[in-house]
Amino acid sequence: MAAGARNRPMSLAGTINQYEGVEVDPTSLPESAVRFAELLPTSLQEWRQAGCRLVWLKVPLARAPLIPTAVAEGFVFHHSKPDHLMMTLSLVEDAYIPHYASHYIGAGGVVIDEQERLLVVSERYRRDNSWPHWKLPGGALHQGESLVEAAIREVREETGVETRFCHLAAFRHWHGYRYGKSDIYMVCRLAPLSTDIRKEDREIDRCEWMPLRTYLETEQVHEFNKSIVRAALADHHLVPGSLPTMSLPGKHEFFCHPAFEQARSAESN
Secondary structure, three states: OOOOHHHOOOOOEEEOOOOOOOEHHEEEEEOOOHHHHHHHHHHHHOOOOOOOOEEEEEHHHHHHHHHHHHHOOEEEEEEEEEEEEEEEEEEOOOOOOOOOOOEEEEEEEEEEEEOEEEEEEEOOOOOOOOOOOOEEOOEOOOOOHHHHHHHHHHHHHHOOOOEEEEEEEEEEEEEEOOOOOOEEEEEEEEEEEEOOOOOOOOEEEEEEEEEEHHHHHHHOOHHHHHHHHHHHHHHOOOEEEOOOOOOEEEEEOEEEEEHHHHHHHHHHH
């Protein structure tokens, strides 16, 4: 046997997490599907003997030809992203594999100016184009984005209006939204810092400041959107708060009743 062959690893590199699951190092995956077919069975045998319960196999897009070999060994798809596919294999019958993300998260902004006008939009792509369907500016959160940041950004992108966050007014939980996932829609009360509208033309057909009473009375507004605005006008709401147990500043958001945050602040002083 050549020295190079003797020095080649006989199994895949991986780390064992706190749940006794093996996380395969993607950089250890060979380019050759033939070589992968040699390494994978040996690796699975070692992990079973070590008492591991499951295997997480992250296959980069560049290693996509390895997927059929993994499937042949019993791996199944868990989730995918543009640059990789995550696969899993249970090594024991009762191994627990957590589901991937189950929800979409969106944020909408209720923006009311000093003249009691509400900032509203009508989307360009809608089922019925016979008349505008007025709704609130808003959309999905970006990866790593906070709720407050998302609400302010969506209003800015769709209308050009700058705002500041006031409070969290309500949220709606909806099953069967898209691709079998559920949706949580957070309703934020925002205060305008500007009033000039610069409409986003690709997605938004119309955008305007509408008298609040008109919005709540017109038939061109869905009752759900009217309820959102009424909730934002109510006295009871949630404001950003803080908890002493929170770690990693900037990675958490906590919303609570104003009285709770005031009491907690008083206790710490």
